[in-house]
Amino acid sequence: MRLLRSGLSRADVQAHARELVESLFRNIPCGVGSRRKDFKLDQKELKRVLASGVQWTLKHGYGNTEDRDHIEAEGCIANADPDRIGDRALERGRAQLGTLGSGNHFVEVGYVKEIYDADTAAVMGLEKDQATVLIHTGSRGLGHQVCDDYLAVMLKAARRYGIDLPDRQLCCAPVDSKEGRDYLAAMAAAANFAFVNRQMITHWTRETFAQIFQGGGDIRLPLVYDVCHNIAKLETHLLEGKEREVCVHRKGATRAFPPGHPETPERYRTVGQPVLVPGDMGRYSFVLAGTEAGYRETFGSACHGAGRKMSRKQAKKAAKGRAIARELEDRGIVVRGASIGTIVEEMPDAYKDVDNVVNVLHHAGISRKVAKLAPLAVIKG
Amino acid sequence: MQKYRDFDHTGDLGVEVFGDSLPALFRHAGEALVNIIADADTIRIRESKAITVQAEGLEQLMVRWLNELVFLFESEGLLFKRFDVDAVDSDHLAVTAHGEFYDIDRHSIKTTVKGATYHRLEVLQEEGRWRAAIIFDL
Numbered sequence: 001m002r003l004l005r006s007g008l009s010r011a012d013v014q015a016h017a018r019e020l021v022e023s024l025f026r027n028i029p030c031g032v033g034s035r036r037k038d039f040k041l042d043q044k045e046l047k048r049v050l051a052s053g054v055q056w057t058l059k060h061g062y063g064n065t066e067d068r069d070h071i072e073a074e075g076c077i078a079n080a081d082p083d084r085i086g087d088r089a090l091e092r093g094r095a096q097l098g099t100l101g102s103g104n105h106f107v108e109v110g111y112v113k114e115i116y117d118a119d120t121a122a123v124m125g126l127e128k129d130q131a132t133v134l135i136h137t138g139s140r141g142l143g144h145q146v147c148d149d150y151l152a153v154m155l156k157a158a159r160r161y162g163i164d165l166p167d168r169q170l171c172c173a174p175v176d177s178k179e180g181r182d183y184l185a186a187m188a189a190a191a192n193f194a195f196v197n198r199q200m201i202t203h204w205t206r207e208t209f210a211q212i213f214q215g216g217g218d219i220r221l222p223l224v225y226d227v228c229h230n231i232a233k234l235e236t237h238l239l240e241g242k243e244r245e246v247c248v249h250r251k252g253a254t255r256a257f258p259p260g261h262p263e264t265p266e267r268y269r270t271v272g273q274p275v276l277v278p279g280d281m282g283r284y285s286f287v288l289a290g291t292e293a294g295y296r297e298t299f300g301s302a303c304h305g306a307g308r309k310m311s312r313k314q315a316k317k318a319a320k321g322r323a324i325a326r327e328l329e330d331r332g333i334v335v336r337g338a339s340i341g342t343i344v345e346e347m348p349d350a351y352k353d354v355d356n357v358v359n360v361l362h363h364a365g366i367s368r369k370v371a372k373l374a375p376l377a378v379i380k381g
Numbered sequence: 382m383q384k385y386r387d388f389d390h391t392g393d394l395g396v397e398v399f400g401d402s403l404p405a406l407f408r409h410a411g412e413a414l415v416n417i418i419a420d421a422d423t424i425r426i427r428e429s430k431a432i433t434v435q436a437e438g439l440e441q442l443m444v445r446w447l448n449e450l451v452f453l454f455e456s457e458g459l460l461f462k463r464f465d466v467d468a469v470d471s472d473h474l475a476v477t478a479h480g481e482f483y484d485i486d487r488h489s490i491k492t493t494v495k496g497a498t499y500h501r502l503e504v505l506q507e508e509g510r511w512r513a514a515i516i517f518d519l
Binding site (some may be wrong): 031033088091092101103148151152168169306310311313315381 | 448479485
């Protein structure tokens with residue numbers, strides 16, 4: 001998940017919403033089989049992507065050092081080993097690097113609707129009415145294949161280590177075992193794929209904005225922050241008074257590091273790491289900041305989104321007789337999806353109200369509300 | 382007999398598959414998956430492909446079977462309409478699959494599937510009828 005900010009205003013974007021959606025849809029591969037002709041990697045190059053993450057994009061002109069410095073782990077998880085990734089996963093990765101994916105993935109152009117903490121917002125470069133871009137995508141089929149391949153390994157390992165499984169999908173092995181180390185190395189490579197995927201989509205988003213807003217306004221779209229939503233990280237935390245290295249598994253959760261932490265980017269060191277919590281395409285999303293209390297109580301973690309309240313089946317039923325895209329347009333939000341089912345399955349009603357979710361974080365003190373973002377133009381795979 | 386139906390799962394998609402024999406169960410599971418991805422009525426039969434899957438047990442066999450279909454769609458663009466199960470036992474499945482390559486002008490993609498999971502997975506025989514419950518990661 002990442003957030004870009006801009007020197008454009010809500011009005012600037014609204015005036016070009018439809019054009020933006022069509023151009024983004026054209027420039028960012030969204031649907032099945034859609035690829036950019038100018039972006040094809042062989043397996044050798046893909047392995048370089050997996051090994052070096054965002055550094056690869058800097059080398060090839062798709063990103064800059066400012067981007068790198070505002071990504072979790074600077075866009076490269078250490079100990080990534082592309083050789084821990086099987087051929088099938090590599091093939092899926094080659095086909096899908098630089099593609100958005102469907103389901104809950106999206107590119108959303110919006111604006112800052114409300115500021116809760118003006119000082120922190122200013123440090124993050126956010127101000128009311130400013131146009132923003134949220135990008136949500138990850139390791140795609142490569143990541144899923146890595147999971148699938150290692151499930152087979154872990155199922156055997158769990159039996160060997162005498163681990164009782166309440167559900168086979170929870171199969172596991174000790175972190176320090178060979179299976180554990182191999183998996184972490186493969187997972188790190190998959191995470192690097194995801195960082196690069198988001199960076200490629202950022203690059204094409206920037207190109208799209210440059211095409212549409214030629215000569216007018218600041219269209220550099222600097223990166224506010226980029227976080228992982230599904231990852232296991234080796235981190236040092238204080239436990240029972242002692243600093244210990246632990247494996248923090250954030251599943252549907254995001255890192256939320258406090259002010260002063262060395263991994264919080266220098267720009268944000270006084271205010272805390274930006275925490276991005278997307279809602280749905282009809283209402284709003286939030287930017288928060290990590291806190292000391294959160295660091296102590298949750299290993300520096302926050303939720304990653306609103307969470308669904310309807311299954312896809314229920315969403316389809318609820319959408320019967322309705323034109324969801326038209327309803328959104330009536331509310332000033334232009335949406336374009338590559339597959340028919342996605343807009344219905346991802347309709348706003350299918351999600352919890354993220355305002356409630358974020359207020360829990362805020363009142364529990366584990367992250368602080370900074371700004372609310374609202375959607376204007378959304379593309380989905 | 383109903384071949385398959387979906388069941389509620391908040392985050393992803395659950396499918397319950399039925400068959401009066403093990404080959405029928407695996408056939409219907411393949412059809413259920415294809416129908417999640419695209420409208421099977423729009424798929425013509427122009428290609429055939431032999432698919433073999435090995436596993437340790439029926440549950441792993443089912444997951445690997447379905448993931449093979451996902452992989453063939455993603456990597457080769459193959460969408461299958463009909464499956465002939467040539468052989469199946471607890472460790473091995475051999476199928477001849479019939480369909481065609483994805484055509485952006487004729488096939489509308491309903492949902493893209495990342496793969497079948499082991500989450501709450503069931504493959505069992507109840508009163509002579511086979512039933513499987515599979516949750517797909519979307």
